[in-house]
Amino acid sequence: MKIDKKLIKELSEYLEEFNLTEIEFTEKDTKIKVSKNNVSINNQLTSGNRNIAAPKDNANQINNNNSGxxxxxxxxxxxxxxxxxxxxxxxxxxxxxxxxxxxxxxxxxxxxxxxxxxxxxxxxxxxxxxxxxxxxxxxxxxxx
Missing domain, CATH: 2.40.50.100 (RNA polymerase II/Efflux pump adaptor protein, barrel-sandwich hybrid domain)
Structure with missing residues (x-):
């Protein structure tokens, strides 16, 4: 299975743009889920479910130390x-x-x-x- 890095990057940008914590994209037998904490890809056709998880770059996350x-x-x-x-x-x-x-x-x-x-x-x-x-x-x- 080839990982579509461009699609993952686009989904990650949507997280920031729409202030989401998680977004999921499904096409045929492939499901890509991107969240603030990890990225996972699940391909239903492989023998057993393969999950690939990688920590997302936390540089874009805003650290809110709000008083009030x-x-x-x-x-x-x-x-x-x-x-x-x-x-x-x-x-x-x-x-x-x-x-x-x-x-x-x-x-x-x-x-x-x-x-x-x-x-x-x-x-x-x-x-x-x-x-x-x-x-x-x-x-x-x-x-x-």
Missing amino acids: KEITSPIIGTAYHAPEPGAKKFVEVGKKIKKGDTVMIVEAMKTMNHVPSTDNGVVKEICVDDGNPVEFGQTLIILE
Whole structure:
């Protein structure tokens, strides 16, 4: 089996571009799965399943040593800063918010899920761009 290095590189770039932790590509009997921690290729036609795993270059990973209270995504989906396009954003950097205030919407399976603040504080940083995909547990906002 020949390993398509170009495809693996392209999938790795998608991880960074779309802020994903894992992506999988399947074509016929070959499956390629790339994650932040490893790359694996699984070819179903070989006798027994061959898995090739190699550590991914961690140079591109950002080390976030954020001080403050983090508000994280409760689900996987798409993050939105406002209730509808063109509307006023739920939060802005420097805005004081209370526990329970909606800080963002995460849309999953055509359902808009309001994400409440888990604490009182002032918005220090908004970590996700409007319309970007988010993972479960990913930091959305940091409060001071």
